[in-house]
Structures are given as structure tokens and as C-alpha cells.
Amino acid sequence: MSKAHAPLDEEELEFEDESGDESEDEEMMMDGEDEDDEGGAGSSNGPHDGVRADVAGKLWRAGDAIEADEQLDFDRTAYEMLHRMNYEWPCLTFGVAHDNLGDQRTTYPHTAYVVAGTQADRASQNKLLVMKLSQLHRMKNDDDGSSSEEDSDVEDDEDPVLDTQQVAHQGTVNRLKLMPQASHICAAWSDTPEVRVWDLSRQLASLHAEGSARAAGETVPLQSFAGHTEEGFALDWSPVQQGALASGDGAHRIHVWAPTSAATWVVDPQPYLGHTGSVEDIAWSPVEAAVMLSCGCDTTLRVWDTRKKSGSAISVDEGHGEDINVISWNRLVNYLVVSGADDGSFRIWDLRSFRNGLPVAKFDWHKAAITSVEWSPQESSTLAVSGADHQLTLWDLALEDDPDADTAMRGRDDLKDIPPQLYFVHQGQKDIKELHWHKQLPGVLASTASDSFHIFKPANAGDGAATAAT
Numbered sequence: 001m002s003k004a005h006a007p008l009d010e011e012e013l014e015f016e017d018e019s020g021d022e023s024e025d026e027e028m029m030m031d032g033e034d035e036d037d038e039g040g041a042g043s044s045n046g047p048h049d050g051v052r053a054d055v056a057g058k059l060w061r062a063g064d065a066i067e068a069d070e071q072l073d074f075d076r077t078a079y080e081m082l083h084r085m086n087y088e089w090p091c092l093t094f095g096v097a098h099d100n101l102g103d104q105r106t107t108y109p110h111t112a113y114v115v116a117g118t119q120a121d122r123a124s125q126n127k128l129l130v131m132k133l134s135q136l137h138r139m140k141n142d143d144d145g146s147s148s149e150e151d152s153d154v155e156d157d158e159d160p161v162l163d164t165q166q167v168a169h170q171g172t173v174n175r176l177k178l179m180p181q182a183s184h185i186c187a188a189w190s191d192t193p194e195v196r197v198w199d200l201s202r203q204l205a206s207l208h209a210e211g212s213a214r215a216a217g218e219t220v221p222l223q224s225f226a227g228h229t230e231e232g233f234a235l236d237w238s239p240v241q242q243g244a245l246a247s248g249d250g251a252h253r254i255h256v257w258a259p260t261s262a263a264t265w266v267v268d269p270q271p272y273l274g275h276t277g278s279v280e281d282i283a284w285s286p287v288e289a290a291v292m293l294s295c296g297c298d299t300t301l302r303v304w305d306t307r308k309k310s311g312s313a314i315s316v317d318e319g320h321g322e323d324i325n326v327i328s329w330n331r332l333v334n335y336l337v338v339s340g341a342d343d344g345s346f347r348i349w350d351l352r353s354f355r356n357g358l359p360v361a362k363f364d365w366h367k368a369a370i371t372s373v374e375w376s377p378q379e380s381s382t383l384a385v386s387g388a389d390h391q392l393t394l395w396d397l398a399l400e401d402d403p404d405a406d407t408a409m410r411g412r413d414d415l416k417d418i419p420p421q422l423y424f425v426h427q428g429q430k431d432i433k434e435l436h437w438h439k440q441l442p443g444v445l446a447s448t449a450s451d452s453f454h455i456f457k458p459a460n461a462g463d464g465a466a467t468a469a470t
Helices: 201-208 351-356 403-408
Strands: 028-032 079-087 091-097 110-118 127-136 161-168 173-178 185-190 194-199 223-225 234-237 245-248 253-259 265-267 279-284 291-296 300-305 314-317 324-329 336-341 346-350 361-363 370-375 382-387 392-396 422-426 432-437 445-449 453-458
Touching (some): 079 127, 091 173, 091 432, 091 445, 110 201, 173 234, 185 245, 245 279, 291 324, 300 324, 324 370, 336 370, 336 382, 346 351, 422 453
Antiparallel strands (some): 079 453, 185 194, 194 223, 245 253, 253 265, 300 314, 324 336, 346 361, 392 422, 432 445, 445 453
């Protein structure tokens, strides 16, 4: 396979009110990419095919200088779908809710349900935003060579539609997670510091109903826990034991929540101790109910057996002296984990050889702290990574060097040193905070940043069902 890099205009993006529909609260606008923009800097030919060596213009890379007479353009053919939204307050975190519209959906227009949390100027202004994004159409390209039959689901010219429901939330929403078995249940870390669990079923049901009337009545948390001594970001639901939750704080403590019924939890007051710095992220095992992984500002990754309180079962120090911000456990290959650090590096770990302290792969493409990582729910070798360098990158670890592509790109300084596993780069957002794949829309990703929210599908994304390595 050849290498890939598909840039999106970072400097010239504008979010125009007239190209989308305002929410009923006039705080968000959706922008559908259906206008006749000029294409530009790179394109893709097929699933993970990569960059074409004959693209016009220079490929811009994060950190490159922009001359006064230069303008950045993105190549429309690099995207199958791209929609952008901005909002009144930045959102640090979001989750994609499971819906009843079917799995493995590839026919346009798409619909997605998303829950996001705000970072407002005042604590009392914060909200959980429950959103329905509908009429998400495929990118229209006059020169894509598609037949009318292939484009039968692109004929509708309707603008994308955004409907919202709001839930008052005291304090900034540092991190939220939706329960995988029941995604109307939302856990949210606050900067107060407090962890709350919410039932958002009324809001989601109202959005799904025709007309999207505002859900009646005030929504209060199902449960709150104020036992953390400092605020935090680490939060995760177990995909194996429904209702099991773990939360980690800046005082290097992890508390485990055990469900007692459909709507209550018992939080173990005795924390799991081992980290010597802030616990930054937690990931439960996809196959073992009593196993979880954590990372922190002490540069360590730790595997925990929740049946034991005597410290982590296994600990590995990455040795770079930087915070480890995020981790993701591969749900299709349950011995693979990815971690992302403050130095812009991310590492792939094989848990079968975890004790030796050596990752099986390390990548240094990003130029600033890694802010989010997540394995694809459909392709076992594929993952997405975002950084504070305003890039969201897609990687296929199964790709290898292509001698033909290397020969074709010889002499192109802007195409040198691109790792063969890197097959897409998405830009156009400032300070990307978090990303997620949509489990029911193959190849579709969403990302939130300090300035905007994007939902998109690369043209070279796969549409197949989930596959796992054996």
C-alpha cells in the first residue's frame, strides 16, 4: 500500500450560518460541505490507497510556514462525507450514542446521536448537550467519476439538520462516557470535583420522535460521588460487566463503582493506589470483568486486578518523562493497547509481552501532546489519533512500505518521511480534544476541538464488517 496524507484547510475554514440549520437555542450551526470549493492538496484513490504523487500544489504539513501569497485548500475527493459545527462554548468531551437505526449503515444520508459536555465561562452555564445530527449527506464532487446509480443516495440537496436537548451541569464537563450496554446512561467528570451519572433517555427519545420537542421536566443525576479529593479526567465503563464504572483523579486515586440495580451504584471508598501522579485515563478490559488499565502523569501504564487492593498487577514506565494522557484497548484484538503522551508520541503495546516494558511500535508524527486515541470498531489494525498540533491522523498498522509509491514520490520533499502506516490526516480544527469512531457507521469519525465539532468519513475508509485478528 502507498502512503497517505489528506490535509484539510486549517487557516481558512469559516463556519457559515447560511450553509446549515441553527439549533433551537441558536448556539450551534451545522455546515454541510456541498459547495463548489476549489480542490487542492491531496487525494485518495481507494481503501487506504494513500496519497497520489501527481497531486497539484504542495502538500502542507503541520508546522510548515505559510507565505503571504499562499492559501490552503483541502481536496474534496479525499472525503466521502464532511460536516462541521460550531457552538457557543468549547466542548472538551463527547460520546456517540447507540441508536436503533441499524448497524453497518452505509446508505446516505446518515443520522448520528451525540452527547457532549461544555466548558463555559461560568460554572452555572455548563450543560450536557444531547444532539441529533441528521441529513448528513455524502460530499458532492463533480469530477469523482461516479455513475448516477452509485450516487442515487446523494440526490437530496437538504442541508444538514441539528436538533438539541440540554441538561444543566454544574461545572465544566472534563470527561464524559456513555455506558456501552445502555448508552442513555452517561457518566461525567466535573471540575468541581464530582462524578455524576445521568439518565438521558428522555432527551434521546424526544430527539428521535418526530418534531423533537423539548423533554419536559428537570433532569437530575441518578447518582453523584464527591469522594475524590481533586478533579480528574479518567473515566470508563466496563464493556463486560454492565454498570461497572471506574473514575480516576488528579490525586492519583482510582475508585470503582459497582452497580446494585438499574439506577444505583456503590462506590468503593477505598481507592486503588499505585500511581504517583494524576491518573489521566482508564480503560477496562474488553474480555475480563476484573481487569482495567490506567495511565498517568507519572509516565506509567498500570494493569489492575480489581479483586486485589495491594497495588497494580503490572506496571510499565514509558521512560520519556512526560505525562501519558490517553489509552485505548483494542476490542477486536484484546491483547493490543495504544497509549499517547505529552511529547507527541504514541505507542502500541502487546499485553502478552507487557512485562518486558517494550512497546511493539512507537510513532512520533505528531508535534504536540496526544489528546485522544481510539481503535476502530470495524478494522482490527486501524486506529485514530489526535493531538494539540491540530491534527487527527488515521493509521493502519497492517500497511507496509510500497516501493512503487516511494519511487513515485521521490523528489517530493513534502511527501518525505511519511510513515507507511499513516493513511489519512484531517485538519481544520484548533486544539482537538477528543475523537470517536461511530460504531454503526463504518469509517465515520467525529472530533471535538476548542473551536468546532466535525463528523466525517475519509474517501479511503473501509465499509466492511468488524474483523479481528486471531
